[in-house]
Amino acid sequence: MLKAMYEWIDERLDINPIWRDVADHEVPEHVNPAHHFSAFIYCFGGLTFFVVVIQILSGMFLAMYFVPDIVNANASVAYLQNELAMGAIVRGMHHWGASVAIVMLFLHTLRVFFTGSYKHPREFNWVVGISIFFVMLGLGFTGYLLPWDNKAYFATKVGLEIASSVPFLGAYIKTFLQGGDIVGAQTLARFFALHVFFLPAALLGLLGAHFVLIRRQGISGPL
Amino acid sequence: MGKKVSRRQFLTYTLGSTAGFLASGMLFPMVRFAVDPVLKKGGSAKYVDVNLPISQITQEPKAVQFVIHRKDGWYEPENGESLTAWVMKDESGNVRALSPVCKHLGCTVNWNSNPQYKNQFFCPCHFGRYEKDGTNVPGTPPTKPLDKYKTKIANGRLLIGPVES
Ligand code: HEM
Ligand code: FES
Numbered sequence: 001m002l003k004a005m006y007e008w009i010d011e012r013l014d015i016n017p018i019w020r021d022v023a024d025h026e027v028p029e030h031v032n033p034a035h036h037f038s039a040f041i042y043c044f045g046g047l048t049f050f051v052v053v054i055q056i057l058s059g060m061f062l063a064m065y066f067v068p069d070i071v072n073a074n075a076s077v078a079y080l081q082n083e084l085a086m087g088a089i090v091r092g093m094h095h096w097g098a099s100v101a102i103v104m105l106f107l108h109t110l111r112v113f114f115t116g117s118y119k120h121p122r123e124f125n126w127v128v129g130i131s132i133f134f135v136m137l138g139l140g141f142t143g144y145l146l147p148w149d150n151k152a153y154f155a156t157k158v159g160l161e162i163a164s165s166v167p168f169l170g171a172y173i174k175t176f177l178q179g180g181d182i183v184g185a186q187t188l189a190r191f192f193a194l195h196v197f198f199l200p201a202a203l204l205g206l207l208g209a210h211f212v213l214i215r216r217q218g219i220s221g222p223l
Numbered sequence: 224m225g226k227k228v229s230r231r232q233f234l235t236y237t238l239g240s241t242a243g244f245l246a247s248g249m250l251f252p253m254v255r256f257a258v259d260p261v262l263k264k265g266g267s268a269k270y271v272d273v274n275l276p277i278s279q280i281t282q283e284p285k286a287v288q289f290v291i292h293r294k295d296g297w298y299e300p301e302n303g304e305s306l307t308a309w310v311m312k313d314e315s316g317n318v319r320a321l322s323p324v325c326k327h328l329g330c331t332v333n334w335n336s337n338p339q340y341k342n343q344f345f346c347p348c349h350f351g352r353y354e355k356d357g358t359n360v361p362g363t364p365p366t367k368p369l370d371k372y373k374t375k376i377a378n379g380r381l382l383i384g385p386v387e388s
Contacts, residue, residue: 070298154329154330154331154348157328157329157330158328158329158330158348160329161327161328161329162328172261175260175261176257176258176260176261178260179260179296180260180295180296181293181295182293182295184295184296184298185295185296185297185298186260186295186296189296
């Protein structure tokens with residue numbers, strides 16, 4: 001039945017070659033932990049992606065209850081965490097996942113650095129990777145404000161003050177991010193939009209570029 | 224000189240500039256919309272009577288709460304927004320009102336709140352410290368003294384205005 005359905009679709013869309021191209025390729029011995037256990041360091045990139053998928057899914061579900069408004073944000077987070085089935089789990093996935101994602105990303109970066117994989121012809125993918133790093137930091141920073149508690153408020157004040165220390169442009173960057181004269185209603189709305197629309201879109205675009213480049217250039221050789 | 228533009232180039236330029244025109248027509252409103260807060264001018268602050276007779280101000284800094292009305296986008300709290308000033312008299316008897324916003328990265332300082340640092344303002348975020356007159360203690364994170372509020376005295380009572388710039 002499933003096979004018949006797949007064939008019916010494939011006959012019309014010719015999707016066979018598409019997923020073949022994505023999935024059907026050799027994993028070289030030096031990156032396969034089944035051959036050399038130390039090759040597990042090559043898993044961190046994939047693990048980062050896995051955690052990002054968790055963030056996107058758990059974030060989409062959080063957004064079903066979360067309200068980006070200074071009067072209701074904190075209450076909506078308390079509600080979704082304490083009064084809904086699995087609320088603590090779904091919020092926990094997103095909360096802890098945010099840190100795990102950054103840790104995985106960092107370990108992946110260390111692997112690339114110490115295997116020298118950033119060298120020609122992969123230098124552009126290093127640049128894409130660093131952009132991913134900054135977008136992830138942005139997601140962490142904007143997400144942290146959303147629960148609208150004291151920690152969120154003061155962390156954002158400190159972060160915006162750091163942004164405003166940029167030479168010449170600092171004051172403009174701060175007002176742009178703050179969306180007004182104080183960290184308040186407009187800041188929360190803005191950070192929410194950045195957190196769930198702008199930055200995830202940028203992240204997905206960059207991840208796409210990252211993966212296309214990996215397929216074109218192949219994984220770097222053994223040390 | 225006088226290199227001829229080929230038909231193909233001409234079409235590319237025409238198509239390119241049309242696409243650029245359409246794209247900017249689409250992007251301009253959105254970008255202008257997003258940067259509006261940067262281009263808007265902030266409102267001017269007024270002096271507020273903080274309900275404190277001058278005679279009650281001593282040399283010991285005292286936290287004075289006062290309420291201002293300020294609109295944050297569409298949001299204006301009904302009972303206003305509560306701010307704090309650390310009010311005291313200096314050696315020559317003039318009133319001094321310090322802002323509690325730390326000049327390191329914007330947390331809130333408190334007078335005498337850390338038993339280790341008597342008679343100083345202390346910031347819990349990164350342990351910034353200030354003397355009684357607001358000067359930052361060298362070797363702690365802040366690099367500037369605390370801001371002073373402008374003050375006025377009317378009928379023997381203290382009025383607090385905006386922060387001196
Ligand atoms: C790699 C991607 C992401 C990272 C690192 C991240 C990070 C964070 C962080 C640190 C918080 C604060 C949570 C807390 O303190 O409990 C947060 C909250 C939130 N995020 Fe994300 N996020 C990511 C992606 C997303 C996406 C894609 C969405 C939605 C489409 C989303 C929706 C939300 C919502 C609605 C909240 C507020 C609820 C809450 O505070 O528990 N996030 N995020
Ligand atoms: S914000 Fe006060 S010491 Fe850093």
